[in-house]
Amino acid sequence: xxxxxxxxxxxxxxxxxxxxxxxxxxxxxxxxxxxxxxxxxxxxxxxxxxxxxxxxxxxxxxxxxxxxxxxxxxxxxxxxxxxxxxxxxxxxxxxxxxxxxxxxxxxxxxxxxxxxxxxxxxxxxxxxxxxxxxxxxxxxxxxxxxxxxxxxxxxxxxxxxxxxxxxxxxxxxxxxxxxxxxxxxxxxxxxxxxxxxxxxxxxxxxxxxxxxxxxxxxxxxxxxxxxxxxxxxxxxxxxxxxxxxxxxxxxxxxxxxxxxxxxxxxxxxxxxxxxxxxxxxxxxxxxxxxxx
Amino acid sequence: xxxxxxxxxxxxxxxxxxxxxxxxxxxxxxxxxxxxxxxxxxxxxxxxxxxxxxxxxxxxxxxxxxxxxxxxxxxxxxxxxxxxxxxxxxxxxxxxxxxxxxxxxxxxxxxxxxxxxxxxxxxxxxxxxxxxxxxxxxxxxxxxxxxxxxxxxxxxxxxxxxxxxxxxxxxxxxxxxxxxxxxxxxxxxxxxxxxxxxxxxxxxxxxxxxxxxxxxxxxxxxxxxxxxxxxxxxxxxxxxxxxxxxxxxxxxxxxxxxxxxxxxxxxxxxxxxxxxxxxxxxxxxxxxxxxxxxxxxxxxxxxxxxxxxxxxxxxxxxxxxxxxxxxxxxxxxxxxxxxxxxxxxxxxxxx
Numbered sequence: 038x039x040x041x042x043x044x045x046x047x048x049x050x051x052x053x054x055x056x057x058x059x060x061x062x063x064x065x066x067x068x069x070x071x072x073x074x075x076x077x078x079x080x081x082x083x084x085x086x087x088x089x090x091x092x093x094x095x096x097x098x099x100x101x102x103x104x105x106x107x108x109x110x111x112x113x114x115x116x117x118x119x120x121x122x123x124x125x126x127x128x129x130x131x132x133x134x135x136x137x138x139x140x141x142x143x144x145x146x147x148x149x150x151x152x153x154x155x156x157x158x159x160x161x162x163x164x165x166x167x168x169x170x171x172x173x174x175x176x177x178x179x180x181x182x183x184x185x186x187x188x189x190x191x192x193x194x195x196x197x198x199x200x201x202x203x204x205x206x207x208x209x210x211x212x213x214x215x216x217x218x219x220x221x222x223x224x225x226x227x228x229x230x231x232x233x234x235x236x237x238x239x240x241x242x243x244x245x246x247x248x249x250x251x252x253x254x255x256x257x258x259x260x261x262x263x264x265x266x267x268x269x270x271x272x273x274x275x276x277x278x279x280x281x282x283x284x285x286x287x288x289x290x291x292x293x294x295x296x297x298x299x300x301x302x303x304x305x306x307x308x309x310x311x312x313x314x315x316x317x318x319x320x321x322x323x324x325x326x327x328x329x
Numbered sequence: 330x331x332x333x334x335x336x337x338x339x340x341x342x343x344x345x346x347x348x349x350x351x352x353x354x355x356x357x358x359x360x361x362x363x364x365x366x367x368x369x370x371x372x373x374x375x376x377x378x379x380x381x382x383x384x385x386x387x388x389x390x391x392x393x394x395x396x397x398x399x400x401x402x403x404x405x406x407x408x409x410x411x412x413x414x415x416x417x418x419x420x421x422x423x424x425x426x427x428x429x430x431x432x433x434x435x436x437x438x439x440x441x442x443x444x445x446x447x448x449x450x451x452x453x454x455x456x457x458x459x460x461x462x463x464x465x466x467x468x469x470x471x472x473x474x475x476x477x478x479x480x481x482x483x484x485x486x487x488x489x490x491x492x493x494x495x496x497x498x499x500x501x502x503x504x505x506x507x508x509x510x511x512x513x514x515x516x517x518x519x520x521x522x523x524x525x526x527x528x529x530x531x532x533x534x535x536x537x538x539x540x541x542x543x544x545x546x547x548x549x550x551x552x553x554x555x556x557x558x559x560x561x562x563x564x565x566x567x568x569x570x571x572x573x574x575x576x577x578x579x580x581x582x583x584x585x586x587x588x589x590x591x592x593x594x595x596x597x598x599x600x601x602x603x604x605x606x607x608x609x610x611x612x613x614x615x616x617x618x619x620x621x622x623x624x625x626x627x628x629x630x631x632x633x634x635x636x637x638x639x640x641x642x643x644x645x646x647x648x649x650x651x652x653x654x655x656x657x658x659x660x661x662x663x664x665x666x667x668x669x670x671x672x673x674x675x676x677x678x679x680x
Contacts, residue, residue: 136343221415224382225476230432231403239428243419 074301093302102278103303106286113195113282114260121200122252125207126245130237132208133215143212150205154263158270161198165271172197184272188279191272195280198267203259207252214248215241246326254318261311283307331355332516333379333484338388340374340540348374350540351388361510361517363531365524367563371540372520373488379518380409380486393483403432408477409486413493414469416461422448422472423457426479433480447475450509467498474506478513485510485517491526503530524564528552536560558675561601561668567631567643569601573672581669584638586616589664591680597672604631604645606666609652615659618642620652634658 043049078089097103132142152160164172165184176182176190184191218241226240242249264282268274274281274289281289283303291300333356340349348371356362364372377383379390381402390397397405408429416425423444430440448454451471461469470490477485487506491499507530510517521527527534528548536543536551536559544556555561561569574583576598581590583600592598609615609632618634632644632652644660652658669678 219413219415221411221413222417225409225411225415226417226428227382228380228402228405228407228409229429229476231401232432235432239432240417246419 071301071304074297075305076301078298089298093298094306097299097302097306100299102281103286105279106281106283109280110261110282112192113199113264114257116192116196117199117203117260118253118256120196121203121207121256122249124200124204125252126211126249128204128208129211129215130241132212146208147205149202150209152202154202154266155270156266157198157202158267161194161201161267161271164197165194185275188276191275191280195268195272198271199260199264203256206259207256210248210252210255211245214245218244250318250323250326254315257314258311261307283310332358332360332393333518334389334391335375335379336389336391338375338378338390339386340371340378340383341386348540349378352540352542353388354535354542354545356516356518358516359514361507361519361530361532362535363527363533364518364520364535364537365527365531365563366522366537366543368522369539370537372522372535372537374540375537376409376486376488376518376520379484380407381405405484406480406482407484407486408480408482409488410470410473410477410490412489414461414473414490416469416472416476418461421458421460422453422464422475425461425472426475429476429480443479444475447479450478451475466494467502470494470502474509478509481515483516485515487517487519489521490519491521492523499526506530524566528564534564536563538563554677555601555668556677558599558601558670558677561670561677565603567604567645569603569668570607570642571670572600572602572640572642574598574600576669581667583640585636585640588662588667590667590669592669592678595671595678598678599670599672599675601668601670602662603666604643605629607642607644607660607662609644609646610659610661613659615661616642618658618660620654620656620658623652623654632658634660 075093076089076091077086078092079086128146132139132146135142149157162170164170167173167183167185173182173184176193182190182193184194222240222244223236226236230236230239261282262284265284265288268280268282268285272280274285284307287300287303287307290296290303333354335352335354338349338352339347341347352375354362364375366372374383378385379392381397381400385398392405392407417428420428426444426447427440430443435443444457445454448457451474453468453471453475456464456468456472461472464472470493473490490506491502494502503526506519519527519530521530531548533545533547534551535545538559544551544560546554551560551564555564558571562571572583574581575594575596576582576590576592577594579589579591581588581598581600588600590600616636618636620632620634622633624631624633629645629647630649630652632646634642634644636642642660670676671678
């Protein structure tokens with residue numbers, strides 16, 4: 038291959054500049070600011086900034102409402118990941134079997150993936166509105182559903198709103214994963230094993246593990262960070278702060294409560310949590326996965 | 330009654346393409362039958378229909394006296410070796426072999442004994458804990474065989490299992506498969522596009538072309554008495570020579586020569602002669618040709634030449650003929666080794 042060389046050794050930096058500038062302004066600078074916020078306190082009028090050491094962290098971790106948000110975040114992540122992965126997988130396996138109108142199924146199932154979280158939230162509102170929501174009416178007639186008063190009902194509202202879009206995302210990846218499995222391997226298993234359920238758990242599912250692993254990480258990250266739009270357009274933390282995730286609480290405390298120190302500390306704690314979870318996943322789970 | 334019976338089997342795909350035309354075949358117990366033909370001839374489709382991986386559009390397939398058209402592949406008591414081996418990549422060799430036994434609810438101790446047995450037979454005992462990804466092509470091939478043998482099925486189905494091996498290994502594995510099949514006496518069907526493989530392996534060959542069984546017979550029957558021009562051309566290397574002409578008064582007349590032929594008068598006839606049935610004569614009585622290309626293979630020499638009327642001819646001789654490109658030679662043939670085909674139907678002429 039021919040090597041392209043520029044006369045000036047600085048030319049390369051011009052090409053790198055746009056990316057570097059954007060990343061610096063929107064990624065690195067905010068990180069630096071977050072660390073500065075987390076270790077300082079500002080006076081209420083924004084005139085002064087004092088070094089606060091670990092005070093912000095101590096405050097956040099001793100705040101009962103932070104522990105509530107932490108608990109909800111983990112429940113939320115767990116439920117959303119389980120629901121959306123299993124439904125996504127189920128749909129992918131079924132869509133993969135379809136012979137006629139395969140692309141129509143695919144397109145329809147992929148659609149929700151293209152919707153922004155805030156729009157997902159607004160859509161969910163229509164289903165769960167007290168006045169005209171279909172699901173609200175249905176659940177209400179079954180067990181007196183009222184998400185504004187009952188924590189469990191508010192959970193259901195968010196679980197449905199949150200997993201709907203993720204099912205589509207998982208569906209695409211599982212479908213792609215299914216198509217990478219060699220056809221003859223599936224055929225060999227058809228000859229070896231009668232039960233389709235057993236075939237699925239012994240052949241298909243293990244061969245999908247790389248996809249599943251990837252999706253679990255993606256879903257956990259989604260559960261951590263991408264929920265802001267959905268919560269802000271649906272429960273807004275109702276009944277009384279029980280359905281706030283860590284991200285949402287950081288936003289509320291920082292931009293509504295104007296406690297930037299606490300918000301910064303929360304962000305850093307969250308970053309550490311994600312770091313730990315990811316390390317655990319890669320160290321202990323990934324080893325058991327077979328990659329082709 | 331035969332062990333495997335195909336009765337008027339037809340395969341039409343949902344999009345309307347017909348892969349198999351009305352095909353019937355009987356296979357005896359313990360026989361090794363080879364389906365051979367060019368790619369796209371339907372040989373794999375037919376095998377997959379017997380395996381149950383493709384539906385049978387019409388007709389019937391019987392195994393050991395029972396109709397198996399609707400029976401699930403796993404219940405047919407067949408085992409298949411795939412072209413790319415289709416080993417389960419996430420399982421150890423042991424589990425690959427044991428999988429079919431386990432899902433049939435066989436006891437653990439029995440499975441262990443069976444796997445040990447098979448691995449000794451195929452000399453893969455030291456590979457049992459490895460995964461397919463760590464094995465060479467030849468080793469994978471053995472494991473795939475092991476997986477098939479372990480269940481002791483009624484029928485082995487081989488779908489071009491040697492085509493992913495290098496040439497030398499292919500010959501070696503071919504011999505092993507033949508020996509193993511003799512030893513176990515299991516009825517087998519082997520699919521290949523390689524006519525040498527077909528000739529050396531098969532008790533009988535089924536030569537297929539465009540979804541039709543052109544001829545069924547022992548390798549020698551097919552070699553010496555091809556029923557169609559396609560079979561004559563496909564079996565044997567180098568390929569048979571064909572020269573068009575006509576038969577009149579018990580003589581075949583081509584543009585550049587005439588040869589006795591004890592057939593009825595017919596206008597459009599194709600004469601077929603195998604390259605090894607043509608010899609170079611010292612006398613000038615034979616057909617005069619000009620040498621265009623020579624291939625020296627050591628054991629034989631293949632001479633491509635063209636006669637005075639531009640008919641292409643290929644001659645294969647054992648002798649170390651001192652012929653050079655551009656030489657003029659005279660060739661003749663043994664009159665018993667001639668094949669005549671109807672040009673329209675491509676079928677061999679009958680006396």
